[in-house]
Amino acid sequence: MITKIYIGSKNPAKINAVKQVFPDSVHLCPVDVPSSVSAQPFSDDETRLGAKNRATYLVKNMKAPMAIGLEGGVVDTDEGMQLCNWGALATDTGDIYTAGGARIFLPNDLAEEIRLGKELGLVIDQWANAENVRKGQGTIGILTMGEVDRAKMFRHVVELLYGQWKFHERRKERVSTKKQ
Numbered sequence: 409m410i411t412k413i414y415i416g417s418k419n420p421a422k423i424n425a426v427k428q429v430f431p432d433s434v435h436l437c438p439v440d441v442p443s444s445v446s447a448q449p450f451s452d453d454e455t456r457l458g459a460k461n462r463a464t465y466l467v468k469n470m471k472a473p474m475a476i477g478l479e480g481g482v483v484d485t486d487e488g489m490q491l492c493n494w495g496a497l498a499t500d501t502g503d504i505y506t507a508g509g510a511r512i513f514l515p516n517d518l519a520e521e522i523r524l525g526k527e528l529g530l531v532i533d534q535w536a537n538a539e540n541v542r543k544g545q546g547t548i549g550i551l552t553m554g555e556v557d558r559a560k561m562f563r564h565v566v567e568l569l570y571g572q573w574k575f576h577e578r579r580k581e582r583v584s585t586k587k588q
């Protein structure tokens with residue numbers, strides 16, 4: 409049974425996403441950890457690696473039985489720049505699951521600023537004339553008029569992680585009962 413989950417961030421949007429998925433009895437431990445990728449990841453691979461690094465850091469260095477890493481990034485394409493988001497769930501049994509989140513295109517003037525090397529978290533505050541967007545509704549919340557905010561988007565990612573973990577645990581149980 410899961411009693412404690414570490415989260416590799418103190419960002420409230422990320423913590424809320426995890427809180428919404430697991431039962432109230434599960435104790436959440438948010439810790440700021442290095443993602444060991446750029447502050448503004450620029451591809452799916454880099455963003456996914458950031459999420460994995462956050463989760464595995466907690467298992468290795470904080471002795472977390474289960475840890476979740478969530479990471480936001482962007483992907484530039486021929487048709488414009490997209491938001492991308494990834495999550496990873498790692499366990500002290502050596503398992504790791506990853507899942508990608510929703511993606512939408514950024515308006516071009518916003519994307520141009522990021523191409524200049526600025527971090528989305530800073531750019532969006534100016535662009536939307538708001539403060540700490542990344543800790544609240546997120547860019548995705550601004551661009552969808554609050555229909556899908558950052559916590560809701562990451563909630564889906566966490567559901568995909570938790571669901572995969574449950575599936576594999578069930579499979580392991582079946583295999584061990586067969587062997588008996």
Ligand SMILES: O=P(O)(O)OP(=O)(O)OP(=O)(O)OC[C@H]1O[C@@H](n2cnc3c(O)ncnc32)[C@H](O)[C@@H]1O
Pocket residue numbers: 416417418419422447448449478479480481527528529530532541542543545546547548549558
């Ligand atoms: O404290 P941490 O967990 O690092 O939270 P963060 O907001 O910095 O989140 P990420 O490092 O995962 O995001 C990478 C970059 O993309 C920005 N970003 C990603 N998604 C965003 C969103 O929905 N709204 C605002 N900024 C976002 C973020 O501010 C960073 O500059």
Ligand SMILES: [Mg+2]
Pocket residue numbers: 447
């Ligand atoms: Mg960050």
